[in-house]
Amino acid sequence: MSSFLELENSSPNIFIPEEWSEAAESIVFDSPTSPPPVVLICGAKNCGKSTFSRHLLNVFLQRYKKVVYLDSDVGQPEFTPPGFLSLTVVDRLTPDLSTPCLKTPERCFFFGDISSKRDPTAYLSYANALYDYYHKEYNSFNKTEELAKIELPLIVNTPGWVKGIGYEILVDMLKYIAPSHVVKINISAESKNLPAGEFWLEEEENYGTTSLIEIRSARQDEFNRSILVQKDASLMRDLRIMAYFRQCFSRDSNITTIKELANALASHPPYQVPISSIKIRHLHSQVPSDQIFYSLNATIVGLATCSNNSENSSWCVGLGIVRGIDTFKGLLYVITPVPHGTLEKVDLLLQGFIQIPSCLLQVKGCISPYMCANILPTS
Numbered sequence: 547m548s549s550f551l552e553l554e555n556s557s558p559n560i561f562i563p564e565e566w567s568e569a570a571e572s573i574v575f576d577s578p579t580s581p582p583p584v585v586l587i588c589g590a591k592n593c594g595k596s597t598f599s600r601h602l603l604n605v606f607l608q609r610y611k612k613v614v615y616l617d618s619d620v621g622q623p624e625f626t627p628p629g630f631l632s633l634t635v636v637d638r639l640t641p642d643l644s645t646p647c648l649k650t651p652e653r654c655f656f657f658g659d660i661s662s663k664r665d666p667t668a669y670l671s672y673a674n675a676l677y678d679y680y681h682k683e684y685n686s687f688n689k690t691e692e693l694a695k696i697e698l699p700l701i702v703n704t705p706g707w708v709k710g711i712g713y714e715i716l717v718d719m720l721k722y723i724a725p726s727h728v729v730k731i732n733i734s735a736e737s738k739n740l741p742a743g744e745f746w747l748e749e750e751e752n753y754g755t756t757s758l759i760e761i762r763s764a765r766q767d768e769f770n771r772s773i774l775v776q777k778d779a780s781l782m783r784d785l786r787i788m789a790y791f792r793q794c795f796s797r798d799s800n801i802t803t804i805k806e807l808a809n810a811l812a813s814h815p816p817y818q819v820p821i822s823s824i825k826i827r828h829l830h831s832q833v834p835s836d837q838i839f840y841s842l843n844a845t846i847v848g849l850a851t852c853s854n855n856s857e858n859s860s861w862c863v864g865l866g867i868v869r870g871i872d873t874f875k876g877l878l879y880v881i882t883p884v885p886h887g888t889l890e891k892v893d894l895l896l897q898g899f900i901q902i903p904s905c906l907l908q909v910k911g912c913i914s915p916y917m918c919a920n921i922l923p924t925s
């Protein structure tokens with residue numbers, strides 16, 4: 547059986563064209579450090595937004611000790627499993643520009659789906675709240691009432707859905723964040739690109755406050771057509787979820803294959819969570835109250851805290867697998883790599899559409915505990 551770690555690292559060699567290097571260097575070295583640059587990267591699917599963002603992050607780290615990264619690509623996030631919008635403070639170079647890696651975000655929201663289309667309003671409110679947090683903590687230039695502790699640059703990576711509602715969401719984000727720089731990556735199929743110029747501004751509105759940098763995707767063929775690498779997005783999402791739950795075990799434990807991970811998770815002691823101490827929220831569907839436990843069993847949930855935040859926007863601390871439910875004892879059994887101390891603050895489980903990868907459930911020789919019949923008492 548193949549190693550999921552190997553699969554995750556099997557990406558192509560990265561080539562940084564001169565145009566990309568010049569763009570990154572001008573943003574980093576030609577901008578004032580106060581206020582620090584806020585850079586939003588946008589463009590069509592697979593044009594190289596994440597790869598350029600990683601490169602820019604590395605160049606920023608030549609000038610700043612830390613860089614803040616706001617990831618709004620819920621389908622293929624940089625540092626988290628799928629379904630999250632997150633804000634991460636990065637202080638280390640990314641050695642391999644071809645692959646994302648897991649990091650613990652400073653703040654994140656569990657949106658619970660791989661595209662913003664199911665709930666654009668919630669999606670935008672999460673993106674805006676993360677930006678507000680960044681602004682308050684790391685970029686409060688000219689604000690006398692509360693000064694940032696340290697000022698850090700921000701990279702905002704966006705999804706490749708740039709048509710229809712996806713376009714409107716991007717425009718709203720651009721208007722709200724009002725970045726100092728927008729990097730727009732174009733491909734040769736012009737109809738797939740974002741409109742030319744500062745497309746997010748109404749006529750005459752605030753022209754000149756943002757520096758727009760247009761670059762092309764990295765590789766072209768002899769006819770000047772973009773060579774785009776199609777990713778197996780669904781496989782990559784499963785790999786990220788597996789890499790996330792791999793963190794339940796120490797680095798030294800010898801778990802590299804899917805089978806080893808499935809076996810290890812199946813025999814991992816779960817946390818017991820008293821049902822009376824938590825709230826349960828379904829993010830994109832309504833579930834009749836007598837079906838709630840059935841809907842939760844054998845699913846992935848966001849672990850959040852509702853106590854110190856508003857009803858609809860709860861900071862999340864990670865993911866858990868609901869391994870079983872005992873309604874007689876009033877207990878949920880949850881597997882998660884979130885440290886115990888952080889877990890103590892969790893009082894809300896968020897259920898969306900992020901599912902346990904089927905390859906973890908169908909391993910030959912592994913009795914999966916999640917899908918057992920009669921796991922819930924019927925009375």
Ligand SMILES: Nc1ncnc2c1ncn2[C@@H]1O[C@H](COP(=O)(O)OP(=O)(O)OP(=O)(O)O)[C@@H](O)[C@H]1O
Binds near residue numbers: 589765774
């Ligand atoms: N400069 C490059 N050199 C080599 N390969 C690249 C380069 N840029 C992108 N790729 C490859 O193209 C694919 C898409 O790149 P990337 O994930 O950066 O695009 P994206 O625009 O962020 O995608 P999405 O729209 O799905 O979020 C990846 O497999 C990546 O490794």
